[in-house]
Amino acid sequence: MTHDETTAMTDDDLDALLRALPSDDLDGVRRERTRELAQRELALSPPHPSVYHRVLEPTLVAAVVLLHLGWAVGAVLAVLR
C-alpha cells in the first residue's frame, strides 16, 4: 500500500479493507475453560420467575390478606353492635 494508494482510498475502500481483516479467537484450552466456567455460572443462576411467581402469587397473597382484614373488621363491628 503506497502513499498515493492510501490518499486515493475512498471510505468504501477503507471499510472493505477493515472488514477483510481476519478475526482471531481464544486458543483451544482457554476457549474450553471459559465455556466451562460460564456454564457453571449459568447452572448457578436462578431461573427466570414465571408469570405465577411474578403476578399471580403476590395477587393471591394480597387477596387473602384483604379477606382476613375484612373478617377482622366485620367481627369488631359485630361486637360493637
Add this chain to the structure above:
Amino acid sequence: MSGAHDEIEATERALVDALRRGDRAAFDAVYDRFRARLFTFLARLSGDRALAEDLTQETFVRLARKATELAPDTRLRAWLFAVARNLHHDHRRRRLLDLDRLQSLALWPEHRAPTESPLDLTEADETRRRLEHALLRVPEPMREALLLVVVEGLSNEEAATILALRPDAVRQRVSRARALLREALEAPKPGATLDLASRPARTS
C-alpha cells in the same frame, strides 16, 4: 439484506428466550456465535491479547449470570458488545495502558487463506499488519466507533446505545476515525530509519 437481517434478529430473539430459561445449549450457541468476534473486538480495542482473553471470559461469565434476567426484547449482539466495551473501560480506568508496548506486540499470529499465492500472501499480510498497527494509533473513542460500525456492522443507532452517544456523534466519530486511519497509514512505519537530516543540529 433486510431478509437476512430479520433472520438474524429472529435467531437472536430465540436465543434470548432460551437463555431466559437457563438453556445450556442456547448458551453454547451464543458462545460459539460471538466468542471470536468479541475477542477480536477486544484485542483491537485494547491492543493486548492476554487482556482480551480475560475480558472475553468475563463477558461470557456476565452473560451466564444475567441470562435468566434478560429482558425478552434484549438485542443480544448489542448487549454483549456493550458489556465487553464497558469491561474494557473499567479496566482502563484502573490501569493506564502503555501504547508503545502494545504496538510492539504481534497481535495476529497466523491467519492465512489457503487459496492465496505466496506473493499475494506477503502483500496481504503486509497490508493487514499495517492496518492493524494503524488502527492502534487511532484514539480509542474513534476506534471503538469504527470497530462497532464498520467491522461489526452495527447500525449507528445500535453503536450509539453501546457507546452512550447520539447516533450523530457516532457518525462523526466513525468519519474522524477513517481520516485518522488514513493519516496513520501514511505515516512512516514504526522502526523506520530516522531522517537525521531533518533533525536540528546538536549544539555543544
